[in-house]
Amino acid sequence: MKNYTRLKSVFMICALMSFFTPSIYAQQQTLRGKVSSAETNEHLAGVSIQVKNKQTSTKTNAKGEYQISVSTGDVLVFSSVGYANKEVKLEQQLVLNVALSPTRQEIQQVEISTGYQTINPERFVGAASKLDSASFHDQAGKGIIERLKANVTGVLFPRQATEEPTIRGLSTLYAIAGLGVHAPLIVVDNFPMDHRFDMNSINPNDVLDITVLKDAAAASIWGARAGNGVIVITTKKGKYQEKLNFSASSNFGITEKPDLYAYDRMEIADFIEVERFLFGKNHYTAQLNNSTTRPIVSPVVEVLNQLKNTDIDEATAEALIAGYKKNDIRRDLERYVFQRAIKQQHYIGMNGGTDNANYSLSFGYNQNRSNLQHSKASQDYTVKANYGMKPIKNLEINTGLFYTSAKSPASNLPLFSTIPYEALADADGNPLATSRLIRRSYLDTAGNGKLLDWQYRPLDEMRLTDNNTHTKSINLNVGASYRIFDGLRGSIQYNFRTQNGFQKELRTQETYYVRDLINRFSVITGDVAKSEFPMGAYLNLYDTETKSENLRAQLDYAKSWKVHNLSAMLVAERSESVSSDRTNTFLGYDDEYETYKKDIxxxxxxxxxxxxxxxxxxxxxxxxxSSGNTSRFVSFLANASYTYKNLYTLYGSARRDGTNFYGATTNNKWKPMWSIGASWNISNEAFFDLSWINSLKVKSSFGYMGNTVPITGLMTITRQKIPDEFTGLPYATIPTPPNPTLRWEQIKTINTGLDFSLLNNRLSGTIDYFHKQSIDLIASMPMDPTIGITKQQINSASLKTNGTELKLNSRNLQGPIQWNTGFGFSYVKTIVTKFFDNGYRASDFIGLGVNPTEGQVAYGLASYKWGGLDPSNGQPQGYLNGELSKDYQAIFNDSIQNQNFHGSSMPLVYGFINNSISYKNISLSANIAYQLDYYFRANTIDYSLLYNVNRVTHPDFNKRWQKSGDELTTTVPAMAYPVVARSDAFYANSEVNVHRADHIRLRDIRLQYRINKGSIPHLPVQSVQLFLNASNLNIILWRANKKGLDPDLTYPSQYQSYPSSKIWTMGFNIQF
Amino acid sequence: MKIMFLIRLCLISLAFIALSCQDFLDEKPAKHLTVPNSLDDLQAILNNRNLYFWNSSMPEAFADNYYVEESVWLAASEAHGKFYYHWDSKVPSDQTWNYFYTWIIYYPNVVLDQLNNFKETSENRQQYNTIKGEALFYRAFAFWQLAQLYCKPYSETAKTDLGIPLRTTAAIETPSVRATVQQTYDQIIGDLLLALDLLPEESVVPTKPNKTGVYGLLSRCYLSMRDYVNAGKYADLCLKAHSDLIDFNTVKTDPLPFKRFNKETIYYAYCGNTVSILGNPRGRIDTLLYQSYDEKDLRKKLFFTEMTGENVGSFRFTGSYDGEHNIAGVVHSITTAEMYLNRAECFARDGKKDLALADLNTLMKNRWDNSVPYPSITATSAEDALEKILVERRKELVYRSLRWTDLRRFNLEGRNITLVRNVNNQQYLLPPNDPRWVMLISDEVINRTGMPQNPRN
Structure with a gap:
C-alpha cells in the first residue's frame, strides 16, 4: 500500500489546486443563424449544432434557424444526415449562416468512447473498432456481444457459442471456463461489468453502439484488466435541446429445430450387430451377473440373454431385434422433444431535452419460447431511464437507472440413454422407459410391486420439470460534473449494480429423482415398504446475489488556443464486487400448502x-x-493528449491498480501500466495536394496492459463446511500450494495504423499492424506428481503475437441502385516464445489446447505420424525411432519432434465480406465470414466407447479394415476384440484425421424496406422500417477439406449439443 | 460562490474517501479461504479423508487371492486395471503413485513444514505433538506401501537397491530423487519411532493413529523386512494395549457382515484407490483358497458369498472390514488379528512353538463355529507351527493388501512361489524374484524427474 502514497499525493495536489485556482470565465454570447443546403438553398431542419469539446448543442428548427450560447474562440460543428459536417471557428460575430454540402454517405466521424472519455477520432492515436448504431440494430434478435461477430475486425468468436470472444488473438493462457479470465473486459456506460453479471440484463434495444478497444493507447487506460482487450457498450440517452422523439420496435424470431443429423453416426443395425458380436464373446458377463449395483444392460443384450437362457425362442428374439433396428432416437427427439424456438422483442422508447435538462425513458418486453417442448417461456421486462440536468451554472448532474426483471425456466432437457434405439414413446405417443442408471429388467421386478414405479421416462421428466429462476437487476449511475474554470471539469461518478437471482426447483414425487430416492431408502417388511426418504416433493431454493460498487473522481482538462489543443484527465477510483449464494432444501414438500417435513x-x-x-x-x-467472493480494485490513472495544428497528436497514459487477490507483496511488485502514442494527419498538411485522397492519417502507439488472474500466491487451505463423512471431524483441503513468486501478467503492444479515405470518400478504411508480447503469463504447468502437486499455476510462459487488420468500406455503385461493400481482414499469429519445459511427451501436445512448444503457434494442432494399417490384422501403425511401430504408449511418450505438427487450430486469417444493395426503399444485405489457415481433427470411430459405454460411434465403422488388402483402400482400423489398448487414441489423433479447416460461410441475410416522411409526406410518422433477417444460415460456400465436413462441428456429440440453428427474424422499427 | 465552495469541498472530500482506506485491499477474496494460522487449521488438514482413504489395493491386484474369467478379462477395459492382472505395470500416469504422493505424503509434509511457524508451548504441547505424530505416521505408512510396490523387498542388498523418493518437505523446489531401500526403511522406522513418543494412547476415531497403531505398523514393517525379533516385539506391545477379537459367532450373516470401525481395527485404512478388476463382479475368490476353509470355520460364510446364475459355484469376497463398500472392499487397516498372526509367526520362527500356537488358537477360537467344540491346532515342531500359522495368515488376511508383501518375503526365503494367470489365450507366469515383482514407475514421473526406472529383464 505504501507505494500508492506518491500517486495519492499527486492526486491530492490536483484536487487542492482545483480548490484554490481562481475561476476564469470566457465571455458568453448568443449566436443566431440559418442553415441551408449548398446544393438547393433549401433550409435544413434538424441540423445538429455542437460546440466542440463542450456539452452545448442545439438543432435547427423547421425553418432552418438556430440560436446557441457560445464564447469567442469556440468551434461550432454542424452536422446532418446526408450532409458533410462543417466546422466554423467563431470570432466576435453574432450571426452565422451556413450552407452544408450534401454527400451520399459521409464517413462516419464517430467519437471513440473509452469508458473514461470520448475522443474525437481525428485526435485518436489508438486502434479501436466501432459497431455503429445502424449495424448494431440491423441484427435484431441477437445478443449484444454476438453482434460483433463478423462485423468488426480483430474479434474472433470460438466455435463453441458459449465461449467469450478473443480480441487480437490470445493474450493469456490461463483459462477456466466461466471465470471470464481470458474474456475481454466489458464496460457498460463507463463502468466495468464483470462476468458474474448477466449480459442479458441489458436490453439490446437500449444499446447505442459498441466500441472495441484493441491497442495500448486505447485500452491501457483500463490497466490490469485490459490485457484481453476492452469492449465498451454505450446506451442511448437524451440530449439537451433535442425535441421529443418516440420510437417503437418489435421483432419476432423463429429458430429452427436443432439439426440432429449434423453429426455423422453409424447405422443402428450395425450397432446392434456389434452388440450381438460382443454377446457372443461373453462380453456382457460381468454386467449380466452383477447382482448388487445392477448396471444397465441394453435391450438387445437382454433379448440375447433371454434367448441363451431359453426364456424365449429364436423367432421371438429375432423379431424383437428387428424391431429395435427400426428405432432411431433422433426421430423421437425431433418428434417429442424439440420444437421451434420463438423469440419476441418489443420495445418503446422516448427521449428529448430542453436547455437545462435531458431525459430518456424506455420499456422493453422480451419473450423466449425455448426449443424444448413442455418448457415455459422466459420473460424479461426492462425499464431504463436517464435524466440529466444543469441545475445551476456550470454544474451538470446525470442519473441513469436500468431495471430488469427476468423470469426464466431452467432447461428441461432430460438425460437420454446412450443406447440409440431405445424408443422414447410408443406408437400413441405415450412416454416409454429408457435405461438410466439401473438395469431395466431389475427395476420391473424390484420390490415385487411394493415400491414406487422405478423406471425412468425422459418424456415424463420433461413435462414434470418445474425449475424457474427470477432474476432482478438494477444498475444505477449517478454523476455530477462541475466546470471549475474554462476547460477544467471535475466530476464524481458512482455506479451501483446488483443482481438477485431466486431459483425455485421443485421435483415432485412423480419425478424420477424423487421416486428413485424413495425407493433406495425403502425397507420392505412383510407387505409394506417404508422409506426413510419422505414422500412428497423435493424443493431446492437457490438465492444468489451479486453486487458491485464503483466510485470515481475525475478531473478533465480541455483547452484549445491558437493552433494548440490540449486535453488531460486524472482519475482515482475504487471498486468492489461481491457475490454470495445460499441454498435451502426442503423434503417432503407439499406445494399446495407449502408444508414440508422437519427433523430429517x-x-x-x-x-x-x-x-x-x-x-x-x-x-x-x-x-x-456461501458468503462468496469479494474482488476489490483501487486504481489511479491519468492521460494527456496534445494536438498541434490538427496535424500532430501526442498521447500518453498511465495507470496503476491494486487488488485484494494477490496480497500486498504482489501489488507492490507491480509496475504501472502506461502507453504513449502519436498521430499525423497528413492530409491536413499544406503541401498535401492529392485530390483523390480525401484524408490520410498515420498513427502509432506503444504501451502495456495487464491481466488479472484470480489466483493467490499465498499458501491457503479451505475449511470445508461439511464434516468428513466417515469420522464426523471438520477438515480442510489445500487448494493452492504456496507460490510467493506469483506476478501479474503483462502484455506489451505496438500498433501502427493508417486511416484513409479516397476517391471522393468512395473508398475508405483502416490498416493496422500490431505486435504484442505477453510476458509472465500464468500457465498451468504439469509437475512431477512426486512433489505432491500435479499442476502448478506459475508465471512461466511468454507469447509473441503479430497481426494485421484491414477494414475497407467501399461504395461501389451510387445512384438509383446503391451497392456498398464492407470488407474485414484479420491476420493474427501467436507464437509461444517461452514455456517451462517439464518433460513433455507427444501425448501432452495432442491433448492440450494451447500448444506449449517453444517456437510453435499457440493452439497448435499436432498428430501422430501415420504408418498405415498392419496388413495382417488391420491395426494402426505409427513411427517410433523411424520405424513402423504399434507400441502406442511408447509413441505417446516420444518427443513431439518425431511426430507431426500441422499448424494452428484457430484461424490465423479471418474476416468478413458484407454486401448491401439498395434500390429506392428496399435494401438487401448479406454477411459472409471466412476463416483460413487452420486445421481441425475430424471425428472418427472409437471402439472402446462402442464396446464399453454402449455409445454409437462414427460411420467410419463401415470403412474399417476387414481383410488383408483393405489397408490399401482404407485407414480405418479393424474391429479387434478385445480393443487393443490405446489404439483408439492413437488412430483418432493420427495425421490421417487432420484436415484443413479453411472455409467460407454465408451467415446472415437481411431484407429491409424503409419509408420516411421525406418520400411520403402523408406518412403519420417520421419513418417506418420493416425487415426480415435470416441468421445462422451456416451455408458453407467453400471449404478446403474434401470430405464435406463442417470444421466447426468437430466435437462428438451425444444428443445434448448441436450446431446453432437457423433463425428467421422479422420486425419493424417506427420513429414517431 | 457559496454553492460552488460547497461543491468543491464535496469533490475533495470524495477524493479523500476514494483514497483513504488502507485496509480496503486487505479483504480476503473468499471467506472459506484461509492461510493456516492455528494448530486447529493444521489438525483440519490431517482430518482430511484423503489421508486414510487413498491407500492402494494394487498389492491385492497383483496377488493370488482372486482370479478373473477369460471373457470378463477380455471385456474389461484398461481403466479397470486389467493389465495389472498379469503384472504389466507400464502406464503413462500412475494413480497409485500419484495418490500416495499428492495426498498421503504431501498433506503431512505441508503440516510438518507449517508446524515450524508455531511455537510449542506448555498449553499447546499436547495438540502440537499429536499433529506432528499423526503427520509422521501417515507419511510413514505411505512410504511403506510404496516400498512394497516400487522397490525390491528388503534384503542383504538393501543398501544398493533402489528405494523410493523420500519427500519430507512440501517445498516445490526440492527435486525428487530415489533413495536406497535401506534409506527408505530407515526413514519409515525413524519416523514411526518419533511418532511413538508424540502420539497419545487413544485416538478419537480409528482413522487417527495412536501409540497402538504405531506399534502395529512397526510390527508390519519389521515383518516385511524379515526382522522377526522386532516384528514380534512390536506386535506384542500392540497386543498389550489392544487385543480385542470379534467372536465371529456374534456376527450376523448378512451380505456385508462387518462394521466399518469394528473392535479389531486398531488403525483404519481404506483402499479407495481401487483396481476394479479384482472387485465385484469381476474378481472371484481363488477356488483352492475357498476350499481350504473348514466348513465349521465361520470365515468361509462371513468372508465369501456365492455368485448367482451361471456363476453358481464361484465366490466373491464380501467380508470387508470396511463394511460399507461392496465393490472390492480391500482395506489396509491394522487389526488385532494381524498382530496375533505376526506375534505367532515370530514366536514360531524363534522356536517358541507353544507360545506361537497359543496365539494362533486364541485367534482361531473366535473364528470357529461354537456349536461344535473347537479343535485346537497342534504342531509337531516350531517349523510345523510356522507352516500352520502361515496357512491361517493367508486365510485370515484376504483382501487386506498384505499377501503381496508376504509372497515377496517368502520367495526370499526359498519358498519358491510362482503366480499363474490364464487370460488372453495364454498363460502368464510370475516366477520367484522376477523383475515384475517390482512395479514400473510411470512414464510421467520418469520423464519429469529423470529418476532411474525399475529394470525389466
Whole structure:
C-alpha cells in the first residue's frame, strides 16, 4: 500500500489546486443563424449544432434557424444526415449562416468512447473498432456481444457459442471456463461489468453502439484488466435541446429445430450387430451377473440373454431385434422433444431535452419460447431511464437507472440413454422407459410391486420439470460534473449494480429423482415398504446475489488556443464486487400448502435397498451458505493528449491498480501500466495536394496492459463446511500450494495504423499492424506428481503475437441502385516464445489446447505420424525411432519432434465480406465470414466407447479394415476384440484425421424496406422500417477439406449439443 | 460562490474517501479461504479423508487371492486395471503413485513444514505433538506401501537397491530423487519411532493413529523386512494395549457382515484407490483358497458369498472390514488379528512353538463355529507351527493388501512361489524374484524427474 502514497499525493495536489485556482470565465454570447443546403438553398431542419469539446448543442428548427450560447474562440460543428459536417471557428460575430454540402454517405466521424472519455477520432492515436448504431440494430434478435461477430475486425468468436470472444488473438493462457479470465473486459456506460453479471440484463434495444478497444493507447487506460482487450457498450440517452422523439420496435424470431443429423453416426443395425458380436464373446458377463449395483444392460443384450437362457425362442428374439433396428432416437427427439424456438422483442422508447435538462425513458418486453417442448417461456421486462440536468451554472448532474426483471425456466432437457434405439414413446405417443442408471429388467421386478414405479421416462421428466429462476437487476449511475474554470471539469461518478437471482426447483414425487430416492431408502417388511426418504416433493431454493460498487473522481482538462489543443484527465477510483449464494432444501414438500417435513436427520446412514448403490447412504440435502467472493480494485490513472495544428497528436497514459487477490507483496511488485502514442494527419498538411485522397492519417502507439488472474500466491487451505463423512471431524483441503513468486501478467503492444479515405470518400478504411508480447503469463504447468502437486499455476510462459487488420468500406455503385461493400481482414499469429519445459511427451501436445512448444503457434494442432494399417490384422501403425511401430504408449511418450505438427487450430486469417444493395426503399444485405489457415481433427470411430459405454460411434465403422488388402483402400482400423489398448487414441489423433479447416460461410441475410416522411409526406410518422433477417444460415460456400465436413462441428456429440440453428427474424422499427 | 465552495469541498472530500482506506485491499477474496494460522487449521488438514482413504489395493491386484474369467478379462477395459492382472505395470500416469504422493505424503509434509511457524508451548504441547505424530505416521505408512510396490523387498542388498523418493518437505523446489531401500526403511522406522513418543494412547476415531497403531505398523514393517525379533516385539506391545477379537459367532450373516470401525481395527485404512478388476463382479475368490476353509470355520460364510446364475459355484469376497463398500472392499487397516498372526509367526520362527500356537488358537477360537467344540491346532515342531500359522495368515488376511508383501518375503526365503494367470489365450507366469515383482514407475514421473526406472529383464 505504501507505494500508492506518491500517486495519492499527486492526486491530492490536483484536487487542492482545483480548490484554490481562481475561476476564469470566457465571455458568453448568443449566436443566431440559418442553415441551408449548398446544393438547393433549401433550409435544413434538424441540423445538429455542437460546440466542440463542450456539452452545448442545439438543432435547427423547421425553418432552418438556430440560436446557441457560445464564447469567442469556440468551434461550432454542424452536422446532418446526408450532409458533410462543417466546422466554423467563431470570432466576435453574432450571426452565422451556413450552407452544408450534401454527400451520399459521409464517413462516419464517430467519437471513440473509452469508458473514461470520448475522443474525437481525428485526435485518436489508438486502434479501436466501432459497431455503429445502424449495424448494431440491423441484427435484431441477437445478443449484444454476438453482434460483433463478423462485423468488426480483430474479434474472433470460438466455435463453441458459449465461449467469450478473443480480441487480437490470445493474450493469456490461463483459462477456466466461466471465470471470464481470458474474456475481454466489458464496460457498460463507463463502468466495468464483470462476468458474474448477466449480459442479458441489458436490453439490446437500449444499446447505442459498441466500441472495441484493441491497442495500448486505447485500452491501457483500463490497466490490469485490459490485457484481453476492452469492449465498451454505450446506451442511448437524451440530449439537451433535442425535441421529443418516440420510437417503437418489435421483432419476432423463429429458430429452427436443432439439426440432429449434423453429426455423422453409424447405422443402428450395425450397432446392434456389434452388440450381438460382443454377446457372443461373453462380453456382457460381468454386467449380466452383477447382482448388487445392477448396471444397465441394453435391450438387445437382454433379448440375447433371454434367448441363451431359453426364456424365449429364436423367432421371438429375432423379431424383437428387428424391431429395435427400426428405432432411431433422433426421430423421437425431433418428434417429442424439440420444437421451434420463438423469440419476441418489443420495445418503446422516448427521449428529448430542453436547455437545462435531458431525459430518456424506455420499456422493453422480451419473450423466449425455448426449443424444448413442455418448457415455459422466459420473460424479461426492462425499464431504463436517464435524466440529466444543469441545475445551476456550470454544474451538470446525470442519473441513469436500468431495471430488469427476468423470469426464466431452467432447461428441461432430460438425460437420454446412450443406447440409440431405445424408443422414447410408443406408437400413441405415450412416454416409454429408457435405461438410466439401473438395469431395466431389475427395476420391473424390484420390490415385487411394493415400491414406487422405478423406471425412468425422459418424456415424463420433461413435462414434470418445474425449475424457474427470477432474476432482478438494477444498475444505477449517478454523476455530477462541475466546470471549475474554462476547460477544467471535475466530476464524481458512482455506479451501483446488483443482481438477485431466486431459483425455485421443485421435483415432485412423480419425478424420477424423487421416486428413485424413495425407493433406495425403502425397507420392505412383510407387505409394506417404508422409506426413510419422505414422500412428497423435493424443493431446492437457490438465492444468489451479486453486487458491485464503483466510485470515481475525475478531473478533465480541455483547452484549445491558437493552433494548440490540449486535453488531460486524472482519475482515482475504487471498486468492489461481491457475490454470495445460499441454498435451502426442503423434503417432503407439499406445494399446495407449502408444508414440508422437519427433523430429517441427514447424518444417519440408512441401508440402501438391496445395496443397489452402496450399502448405506445418507438422505441428501443441499443446504449451503456461501458468503462468496469479494474482488476489490483501487486504481489511479491519468492521460494527456496534445494536438498541434490538427496535424500532430501526442498521447500518453498511465495507470496503476491494486487488488485484494494477490496480497500486498504482489501489488507492490507491480509496475504501472502506461502507453504513449502519436498521430499525423497528413492530409491536413499544406503541401498535401492529392485530390483523390480525401484524408490520410498515420498513427502509432506503444504501451502495456495487464491481466488479472484470480489466483493467490499465498499458501491457503479451505475449511470445508461439511464434516468428513466417515469420522464426523471438520477438515480442510489445500487448494493452492504456496507460490510467493506469483506476478501479474503483462502484455506489451505496438500498433501502427493508417486511416484513409479516397476517391471522393468512395473508398475508405483502416490498416493496422500490431505486435504484442505477453510476458509472465500464468500457465498451468504439469509437475512431477512426486512433489505432491500435479499442476502448478506459475508465471512461466511468454507469447509473441503479430497481426494485421484491414477494414475497407467501399461504395461501389451510387445512384438509383446503391451497392456498398464492407470488407474485414484479420491476420493474427501467436507464437509461444517461452514455456517451462517439464518433460513433455507427444501425448501432452495432442491433448492440450494451447500448444506449449517453444517456437510453435499457440493452439497448435499436432498428430501422430501415420504408418498405415498392419496388413495382417488391420491395426494402426505409427513411427517410433523411424520405424513402423504399434507400441502406442511408447509413441505417446516420444518427443513431439518425431511426430507431426500441422499448424494452428484457430484461424490465423479471418474476416468478413458484407454486401448491401439498395434500390429506392428496399435494401438487401448479406454477411459472409471466412476463416483460413487452420486445421481441425475430424471425428472418427472409437471402439472402446462402442464396446464399453454402449455409445454409437462414427460411420467410419463401415470403412474399417476387414481383410488383408483393405489397408490399401482404407485407414480405418479393424474391429479387434478385445480393443487393443490405446489404439483408439492413437488412430483418432493420427495425421490421417487432420484436415484443413479453411472455409467460407454465408451467415446472415437481411431484407429491409424503409419509408420516411421525406418520400411520403402523408406518412403519420417520421419513418417506418420493416425487415426480415435470416441468421445462422451456416451455408458453407467453400471449404478446403474434401470430405464435406463442417470444421466447426468437430466435437462428438451425444444428443445434448448441436450446431446453432437457423433463425428467421422479422420486425419493424417506427420513429414517431 | 457559496454553492460552488460547497461543491468543491464535496469533490475533495470524495477524493479523500476514494483514497483513504488502507485496509480496503486487505479483504480476503473468499471467506472459506484461509492461510493456516492455528494448530486447529493444521489438525483440519490431517482430518482430511484423503489421508486414510487413498491407500492402494494394487498389492491385492497383483496377488493370488482372486482370479478373473477369460471373457470378463477380455471385456474389461484398461481403466479397470486389467493389465495389472498379469503384472504389466507400464502406464503413462500412475494413480497409485500419484495418490500416495499428492495426498498421503504431501498433506503431512505441508503440516510438518507449517508446524515450524508455531511455537510449542506448555498449553499447546499436547495438540502440537499429536499433529506432528499423526503427520509422521501417515507419511510413514505411505512410504511403506510404496516400498512394497516400487522397490525390491528388503534384503542383504538393501543398501544398493533402489528405494523410493523420500519427500519430507512440501517445498516445490526440492527435486525428487530415489533413495536406497535401506534409506527408505530407515526413514519409515525413524519416523514411526518419533511418532511413538508424540502420539497419545487413544485416538478419537480409528482413522487417527495412536501409540497402538504405531506399534502395529512397526510390527508390519519389521515383518516385511524379515526382522522377526522386532516384528514380534512390536506386535506384542500392540497386543498389550489392544487385543480385542470379534467372536465371529456374534456376527450376523448378512451380505456385508462387518462394521466399518469394528473392535479389531486398531488403525483404519481404506483402499479407495481401487483396481476394479479384482472387485465385484469381476474378481472371484481363488477356488483352492475357498476350499481350504473348514466348513465349521465361520470365515468361509462371513468372508465369501456365492455368485448367482451361471456363476453358481464361484465366490466373491464380501467380508470387508470396511463394511460399507461392496465393490472390492480391500482395506489396509491394522487389526488385532494381524498382530496375533505376526506375534505367532515370530514366536514360531524363534522356536517358541507353544507360545506361537497359543496365539494362533486364541485367534482361531473366535473364528470357529461354537456349536461344535473347537479343535485346537497342534504342531509337531516350531517349523510345523510356522507352516500352520502361515496357512491361517493367508486365510485370515484376504483382501487386506498384505499377501503381496508376504509372497515377496517368502520367495526370499526359498519358498519358491510362482503366480499363474490364464487370460488372453495364454498363460502368464510370475516366477520367484522376477523383475515384475517390482512395479514400473510411470512414464510421467520418469520423464519429469529423470529418476532411474525399475529394470525389466
Amino acid at each position: 436427520n441427514h447424518n444417519i446412514a440408512y441401508p440402501i435397498f438391496q445395496r443397489i448403490a452402496g450399502t448405506t447412504g445418507k438422505i441428501p440435502e443441499n443446504n449451503k451458505l
